[in-house]
Amino acid sequence: MKIIKVLIVLVILAVIGITFWTYRSLNGPQAHNKSDQFITIPPGSSPNQVIAKLTSEGVLSSEIPLKVYLKVNGGATEIQAGEYQFKSPITPLEVLAELKNGKLRTVRLTVPEGFTRFDIAKRIAKQFPQDQTGSEDAVLELMKDVSVIKDIAPQAKNLEGYMYPNTYDLSRSVTTPAIIEKMVVEFKKHWKPEFADQAAKLNLTPHQVITIASLIETESRFDDERSIVASVIYNRLKKGMPLGIDQTAVYIAKMEGRWDGVINRSDLESNSPYNTRKVVGLPPGPISSVSESSIKAALYPATTNYIYYVLNVDKNDKSHKFYATEAEFERGKAAYQAWLAKQRR
Known part of the structure; x- marks a missing residue:
């Protein structure tokens, strides 16, 4: 016991x-x-x-x-x-x-408004080098898979314009296809169902609307100005005038792998269908990522008789002055060139 x-x-x-x-x-x-x-x-x-x-x-x-x-x-x-x-x-x-x-170490990928697919591919390749598909050319190749946007733009040749500009917090182990898909999914959140109806009212396809939105995106940084820029684009299209948007020349240089940060005469004289100085009408597709603000501007342009615009040297804030006649435009352009020459001294 x-x-x-x-x-x-x-x-x-x-x-x-x-x-x-x-x-x-x-x-x-x-x-x-x-x-x-x-x-x-x-x-x-x-x-x-x-x-x-x-x-x-x-x-x-x-x-x-x-x-x-x-x-x-x-x-x-x-x-x-x-x-x-x-x-x-x-x-x-x-x-x-x-x-x-649960914690996931993330990498922050920022895609600014107006970034091209070439800019996006370069940034992805740099920030996600551990991904075997992460080389710049490989990323661009993945951007040719348009199956994810066939419901919106069946005629698109690549995903330019359909990868939404935003800041994305991504897993370090994320794959490049997953990154691209995430940006396209984000775009679709901003492409409202009523936008397709409004595009039809303008006798445009959604792809043409996104193309116009990309032109607006590269031309203006101000939301309240974008619908006026849109009106200039539409007015020129109605008159059969070349759009004359120099950012399309930048896009051509990037497509051809020779962009050096400066628009050269050869860029402006290119025979590419994207050259809006020489070719009348819209380029074949978007030239940059687009914000919802630019999409709305393309769908709901202001009603004006403007066909020209020049940077506003009075404000010096990248905003524009708009003109309805060539004479007004020439005066505005001369003032801008004089200001520019003064800045270079």
């Missing part, structure tokens, strides 16, 4: 000791040397695999306390894959809380 009592006492003491040790271990901060590094927990990892990995990395001093805690309290299924940066020191319970919240 005495032996049984002693054994019971020993068991009780052992349970108390283990409980105390487990409690202390779970709540005791553990210092480690990985606080400046990201530790990746792959998808599909079991709780035991996660605990073993963190123990081998030194974030946990022992596997047992956290395994016991999960066995008694549950919560193993709440552990999420991700990329974690654990502070030091940190307790096992704090580690578990982090694992339940």
Whole structure:
């Protein structure tokens, strides 16, 4: 009987000791040397695999306390894959809380309004070099897959104009096709169902509307001015005048891989169908990414008799002055050229 009592006492003491040790271990901060590094927990990892990995990395001093805690309290299924940066020191319970919240290390990709597919491809290739499809040419090749926009623009030859300008927080492991798809999905959020109806009222296809919107996007940075720029484009189209938008020359140079940051005479004299100085009508497709503001301007242009515009030197803020006659335009252009010459002195 005495032996049984002693054994019971020993068991009780052992349970108390283990409980105390487990409690202390779970709540005791553990210092480690990985606080400046990201530790990746792959998808599909079991709780035991996660605990073993963190123990081998030194974030946990022992596997047992956290395994016991999960066995008694549950919560193993709440552990999420991700990329974690654990502070030091940190307790096992704090580690578990982090694992339940789930963390993904992201890369921020910013696509400004007016970026071309060439600009976007260059930025993707630079920011996601770990992707095997991440070379600039490979990204451009992926942008030729227009199946994702066939419901909007079945005649499109590439995704120019259909990748929405925005800031995207993306996983470091994201693939280039997924990035492109995300930008197209974002575009579709901004292309409202009623826009197609309005395009039809203008006797335009959605692709033509996006093309006009891209011209507007490259010409004006001000939302309240874009509908006026749109009116100039429509007025010139009605009169059979070349649109004369120099950004199409920039686009030609980028397509031909010779853009050096300056519009050269050869760019303006190109026989490309995108050259709006020589070819009457719209270019074959968009020349840049477009914002919803520019799409709306293309769909709902202001009613004016303007057919010219020049940068407003009085404001010097990249806004424009608009003109209905060539004589007015020539005076405005002369004032702009005089201002420009003065800036170069």
